[in-house]
Structures are given as structure tokens and as C-alpha cells.
Amino acid sequence: MRVVPKQQPGKSKQDYQTPPEFLEAVKARLQIKDFGWDLAASDENCVSPYGYYDEATNSLTAADWQSKTPETLWQWLNPPYADIKPWVKKCAEESLKGAHIACLVPASTGANWWKEHVTNDAYVLFLNGRITFVGATAPYPKDCALLLYTPFIRKGSDIWTWKPSTQISSTISKLSSLPASTSTSTACPTSL
Numbered sequence: 168m169r170v171v172p173k174q175q176p177g178k179s180k181q182d183y184q185t186p187p188e189f190l191e192a193v194k195a196r197l198q199i200k201d202f203g204w205d206l207a208a209s210d211e212n213c214v215s216p217y218g219y220y221d222e223a224t225n226s227l228t229a230a231d232w233q234s235k236t237p238e239t240l241w242q243w244l245n246p247p248y249a250d251i252k253p254w255v256k257k258c259a260e261e262s263l264k265g266a267h268i269a270c271l272v273p274a275s276t277g278a279n280w281w282k283e284h285v286t287n288d289a290y291v292l293f294l295n296g297r298i299t300f301v302g303a304t305a306p307y308p309k310d311c312a313l314l315l316y317t318p319f320i321r322k323g324s325d326i327w328t329w330k331p332s333t334q335i336s337s338t339i340s341k342l343s344s345l346p347a348s349t350s351t352s353t354a355c356p357t358s359l
């Protein structure tokens with residue numbers, strides 16, 4: 168049997184924020200207004216209005232990832248890509264306990280972490296349409312996948328052409344051009 172070499176921790180920037188147009192597309196697909204929690208964030212880049220874990224409060228050792236808000240079951244996760252394995256392992260464990268997690272990762276189907284914690288544990292949406300992270304000057308150079316970890320759908324996949332509708336794109340560009348005081352974009356509460 169072929170053994171996939173161990174992945175090397177990356178040295179690239181680890182705190183790129185997911186673009187709002189992709190988050191809006193995910194929320195529309197999941198039929199939610201907001202994510203209940205951002206599981207990997209900082210004060211500068213959290214994408215949930217309810218709260219987040221950061222390096223200090225450490226998501227990976229947090230007791231549970233189940234929803235802390237009555238408004239939505241779904242938690243958001245765009246982990247640091249240098250070492251994805253502990254994140255997808257925790258997703259699989261927490262979803263068995265009842266958590267619903269939407270997790271954005273590179274579509275590294277040959278990686279050990281994918282084989283061990285994605286293939287049989289998540290519903291995978293392979294993304295058609297490259298993602299340009301906030302602050303990046305070019306699209307991320309790899310295909311990505313949205314992993315949906317839930318207590319009841321443990322495996323399966325589809326291809327999702329997620330491109331935002333013109334209406335969503337123009338609304339987002341109008342919102343981001345508003346002065347900060349009138350903008351309705353996500354406000355970051357304090358971390359746990």
C-alpha cells in the first residue's frame with residue numbers, strides 16, 4: 168500500500184480571512200443568517216457576530232464546539248493551513264457529539280489528514296471557483312473544499328459552483344464602501 172509522505176508545516180501567512188462573498192454563498196447554501204461561532208479567528212478577522220476562539224482561548228482544547236447560540240446550529244472554521252490535521256480531527260470528534268461545522272480547507276485529497284478525518288467523517292463540497300482571500304493579491308493557488316461535519320451525514324461529496332450572484336457581489340461592495348459607523352458588516356465581539 169502506498170504511504171502518503173507526512174505533510175510539512177507551511178511557512179505561509181496563516182491568518183487570511185475568508186472573502187465575504189464566499190461566506191455569503193455558504194450561508195445561503197446552509198440557509199442561515201450568520202454563523203454561531205468562528206472557531207479559528209482573531210479580533211481582526213472573526214466572521215461570526217456571536218464570538219470566536221483565538222490562539223489564547225485555543226479552539227483545539229476547548230471543551231466542545233456545539234452551538235452557543237439559539238439562532239444557528241452552524242459554526243465556521245477556516246483553520247491555519249500549516250497543520251490541518253488536528254483541526255479536522257477535532258471537527259470529526261465534535262460532530263459526533265452534536266456539532267455542525269462548515270470548514271474551508273485545501274482539497275488535499277491525497278493527504279493523510281484527508282484520508283483519516285475527512286473521507287468517512289464529512290460531507291465534502293469540492294469548490295468550483297477559486298477563492299481570493301481578503302488581503303491576497305491573487306486567488307489561492309489550490310482548489311479548496313468546504314467540509315460539512317454534522318452528527319448525521321458522515322460521508323459523501325458533490326461539486327459546488329459557488330460563484331456569487333451579481334446581486335450579492337454588488338450588495339457586498341456597497342456595504343464595504345460605507346463608513347465604518349454605518350456599515351452592517353460583522354462586528355467582532357470579544358473572544359471567549
Ligand SMILES: C[S@@+](CC[C@H](N)C(=O)[O-])C[C@H]1O[C@@H](n2cnc3c(N)ncnc32)[C@H](O)[C@@H]1O
Binds near residue numbers: 227
Ligand atoms: C485562516 S485564519 C481564519 C480567519 C477568519 N476567522 C476566517 O474564518 O476567515 C486562522 C485564524 O486562526 C487563529 N488560530 C490559530 N491557532 C488557533 C487556535 N488554536 N485556536 C483558535 N484560533 C487559532 C489564527 O490566529 C488566525 O487568526
